[in-house]
Structure formats: structure tokens, C-alpha cells
Amino acid sequence: MRETVKPRKTGRSVFLMVWGSFADGIKGLFLIFNEENRSITSQYYLQQMQEILPRFMKYIADTLDVDTIFMQDNALIHKAEIVKNWLQEQDFIVMEWPPYSSDLNPIKHVWPMLKAALQQQHSELASMKGGSNAIKEKMAEILPDVWRSLSLKWFQTLCESMP
Secondary structure (H helix, E strand, O other): OOOOOOOOOOOOOOOOOOOEEEEEEEEEEEEOOOOOOOOOOHHHHHHHHHHHHHHHHHHHHHHHOOOEEEOOOHHHHHOOOOHHHHHHHOOOOOOOOOOOOOOOOHHHHHHHHHHHHHHHOOOOHOOOHHHHHHHHHHHHHHHHHHHHHOOOOHHHHHHOOOO
């Protein structure tokens, strides 16, 4: 006879959408998206990229003296026509990902590391009072510092893992 254990969630889940960038050993921009109801539109994503991406891509190209390739996964907001058209207008080379293979993108390996660093550096969040909105506000305040604390060597190793 087989016993089944049904885990019961005892902690709170807080959702906060972020965007990060890196190239070689250069840790780049980190954004916290200001989402109203957990839904980021392609228009909002494009607006954020228009403000930051051209400068970052130029900085990487100039600093590393290489042709840059922009990588993002197959999220719907990334594949939206307005986003693809704008990236093409900017003459950015965008890496094409096969469907259902976002795990190949090295940024996907950053998120668990960021979460672990957040939990290690700010364990007080687990018992913080005030509900999800208060926790989100605190996370939005401290996550940029946690991002900056991540090892540059680790980002370089992720880049070197790409063929």
C-alpha cells in the first residue's frame, strides 16, 4: 500500500516581477516592474526597454568591443510584434530560442541565486508583518542591493557556459 503525503503550504507567496541583464563579467541593469495586477503588457515592457536597452547594449559593445546579441526567452511580451519590430528598428541582433527552451537562457539560472541571496541577506522577510503589499514594497527596496551583491564571476561563468 502506498502512502501519499500532501504538502501544505504554510508560507506566504509574494510575486514581484523583475528584469535583469548581464554580459560576460558585467552585471547590468536590474528593474523591478511596477505591475498593477500581475500582468505586464507588451506595451509596458517595450516602454521599459526603450528607456534602458539602447544605452546598455552600446555600453556592452563599447566595453567588450564585440557585436552584441540580445537574449530573452519566449515570453509572450517578448515575442509581441511591437517589441520585435522595435528591436529590429534598433538593429539589435536577437537570439532566437526554440519553443519551450527558456532554460537555455542563462538569466534563468540567476533567479534562483537571487532568491537565495534575498533569503540569506534578509531573513526577516519571512516573518514580516503587514501583508503581501508591505512585503512587496520592502522587496522592491532591497532587491537592487541583493542584485549588486551577486558575484561577477558567477555571471561570467554563466556566459562562458553558452556555446
